[in-house]
Amino acid sequence: MAEAIAGKPGALPVLRGRHDLPEISGRISAIVLDGRLPRYFWTAFFACFVFVLIFLYSITYLISVGVGAYGVNIPVVWGTMIGNFVWWIGIGHAGTLISAVLLLLRQPWRASINRFAEAMTLFAVAMAGLFPILHLGRPWFFYWLLPLPNTHMHWPQWRSPLVWDFAAIATYASVSLMFWYMGLLPDLAVLRDRAKSRPAQLFYGILALGWRGSAFHWARYQTVYFLMAALATPLVVSVHSIVSLDFTFAITPGFHSTIFPPYFVAGALLSGFAMVLTIAIPLRWAFSVQDLITLRHMDNAAKLMIAAGMIVIYGYASEAFFAWYSGETYERTMMWQRAFGPYAPLFWTMLACNGAVLQLLWFRRVRLNMPVLFAIALIINVGMWIERYVIVVTGPSRDYLPSSWGEQSLRWLDFGILFGSIGTFFALVFLFIRVLPAITIFEVEELAGERGGAR
């Protein structure tokens, strides 16, 4: 019934081939329940685990020595920690976009990729949440951002974007977790019923909360799931806008700009979709699920990347234009120094990655060529990290007083924490694939049922 699934002729199918329901749930849950994962899976996991250890060592070193241990100093007191924070939180946003916005728009192609995209969101937010804390001089006092009764009788400064940020990230993490768990419930019940060993039955059984697929339950579930999606959509936009307000509320040249909120949100989607492809392309190959995660998914994700990317490019242009058009000496100097000063190599690399390489995605042949698409996704990931870093450091490095100009020096600790967090993120993704179904079973079944591929 491949034609029925394909829809209009010439379009790429969302699902390939004919599937019946036991086959779908069996294949997806077998990845988890049989537990016989290929050797390269564990090799890759242990490679990531080495970086987890590096991450732990770096954090311990940072906390015991102090923030001077990585390369921040006057005038550049916002360094890689803030850059990493913005980069990671941005990566998380694509997961919410796929799971919430595409659900509301009733895009059938989201069904097989939303689960791991949401997991990606959770892990990316977990990584992002660490960085503002590590950036504090005394990280163990981070809870002072909460309105807790204390002997100082102080309240948080409600007018500060840093406090808003804390509220936004905490809300985002909680809502993402609940949305993800809710999506998992029916699939956990499938795993409970398919599990052979007693410990697995208990584990999935307890997590499934006794879900039995009753029609009454499904009706309430569906209502709430759509409403949660409707809540998550403005939340995503607000979270990254608030992150950008951390910058724009300062009068530092290069930070103080009204384009920042939409520009940051678009950048978040660009880097997030790049990360989705970075995970999806090896995943569909490693577990031979090319008929569930099809070229259609890859094609659509690449199209969304170019859409978000063009807005980011508009943001670059707008930043430069308004720096010049404002007539402000300091803004103009900062922009000039960004392009031709000490950070010029990074700036032009960023433009090459996010501006030039991105344009390749206009070509359908590029979007459907997996090795090339994977390479582009990696390049965009790198480009977006550089973008965050350039924004964070160039402003303070070219402040109002030329006598106090200076650059951030990168130390081993900057790299230890950055690559450590990347390794930890992927280690978590590997564990997730091992323990929970990486593809949403019930939605793929529904899709197969609707399209006449199943009975």
Added chain:
Amino acid sequence: MSLYGVIAAFADPEALTEAVRTMRARGYRRMDAFSPFHVHGLADMLGMRKTRLPWTILGGAIVGAVFVYGLILYSVEIDFPLNVGGRPLHSWPAFLVIAFEAAILGAALAAFFGMLAANRLPEYYHPVFNATSFTYARGGKFYLLVEAADPKFRKGVTKGQLTRLGAETVEEVEA
């Protein structure tokens, strides 16, 4: 061991929907259907009232926003008023940001826990799990359960009716 009801397995959602419609028309009221994914309109046919959960979620949003905005207002106006260059204590544009986040958080908490409460989950024991033909996952089947508590329920008659509606298997469920 008492009888809880009779469960019939159907091959596809259309057969299940048809069976539900017929059984409702025959006057059965205490029925439940089970499916591996949401079958549209099934709950309405089974006589489910319109869910009030959207109102719960709206309530959660309002409680979250009002609580946090009130907390901020209490802190800046009553507990620790701080005059900085004559700027207003009640700077509402800045306070709306956190109130918005709190509204979303309140709504999401109400949605998640409201859904669980309305569905009476977690519920680790339910008689339907006793039926050997019922596995939520393995068969990919669609089930109709008629409770013995239904006034129209007659064991032999009900089983015969379900079989004639095209059920693949019909089984008694112990409570």
